[in-house]
Amino acid sequence: MLPTPSAETTKTERLPTLTGKKSGELILIDKGEYGEQLDLLAEAIGAVARLNNRQGARNAYDRCVKAIFETGKVPAACPTDGGARSP
Amino acid sequence: MGFLISLALGWKWPGWLARLFGWVVPVLVALAAAGATIALIYHKGESAGRTKAEVQAERAHAKTVAVARTDERHAQATVDAIGKRVATEDEQTSILVQTKIREMHDALDATPGTLAGNPRSAAPFDAGGVRDHLNALVVDADRSADAADAER
Numbered sequence: 001m002l003p004t005p006s007a008e009t010t011k012t013e014r015l016p017t018l019t020g021k022k023s024g025e026l027i028l029i030d031k032g033e034y035g036e037q038l039d040l041l042a043e044a045i046g047a048v049a050r051l052n053n054r055q056g057a058r059n060a061y062d063r064c065v066k067a068i069f070e071t072g073k074v075p076a077a078c079p080t081d082g083g084a085r086s087p
Numbered sequence: 088m089g090f091l092i093s094l095a096l097g098w099k100w101p102g103w104l105a106r107l108f109g110w111v112v113p114v115l116v117a118l119a120a121a122g123a124t125i126a127l128i129y130h131k132g133e134s135a136g137r138t139k140a141e142v143q144a145e146r147a148h149a150k151t152v153a154v155a156r157t158d159e160r161h162a163q164a165t166v167d168a169i170g171k172r173v174a175t176e177d178e179q180t181s182i183l184v185q186t187k188i189r190e191m192h193d194a195l196d197a198t199p200g201t202l203a204g205n206p207r208s209a210a211p212f213d214a215g216g217v218r219d220h221l222n223a224l225v226v227d228a229d230r231s232a233d234a235a236d237a238e239r
Binding site: 012014016017031034038039045048055059060061065068072080 | 154157158161162164165166167168169170171172173176177180181183184187188191192195198200201206209211214215217218220221222224225226227228229230231232234235236237238239
């Protein structure tokens with residue numbers, strides 16, 4: 001029987017959404033620098049999404065491989081490559 | 088043996104003892120022959136049995152190995168499919184990030200900057216648009232977290 005991964009290793013990351021809290025004070029900021037900061041922020045959020053995708057892949061890997069070796073059958077919830085299945 | 092020794096020494100044994108001895112020897116020989124035959128048959132049967140058991144074990148092992156190989160192929164196909172799926176998901180996220188970055192830069196470019204270094208000439212920037220774009224990315228990240236949790 002294959003081991004089950006511990007809960008800590010299957011955790012995903014979530015981010016809070018921006019609420020647009022205003023202070024009423026205005027400041028000036030250089031467009032170029034603000035744009036660069038927005039780029040980094042957007043990329044960082046995208047990186048969280050991609051890592052969550054991979055965590056999902058890892059979870060699916062664990063679940064599907066375990067089920068296949070224990071039952072000899074591919075569970076319906078697990079993807080298979082159409083033509084790559086053995087006869 | 089005692090009989091042979093007494094014969095060699097010329098002792099005289101009682102006639103009944105000599106007759107008994109002459110009768111016991113062939114019986115013992117016959118018993119020994121029967122025992123040897125039984126031992127031989129037993130040994131042969133044991134060897135044959137072992138060979139048969141070995142062949143059976145080998146066949147069972149081959150079958151188990153074949154099942155394991157099939158399982159491994161299924162697992163590999165599934166793992167490959169999972170890899171393809173995550174690659175597609177990652178690409179979609181990257182496309183979304185690039186789209187949102189471009190839209191935010193378009194919004195920045197569309198907002199007039201300061202004229203001749205005069206801070207009062209600056210137009211207020213639509214931070215709400217940027218917030219919506221970033222929130223769209225956060226929603227995408229949280230949605231992928233939900234999908235990942237559902238795979239557990």
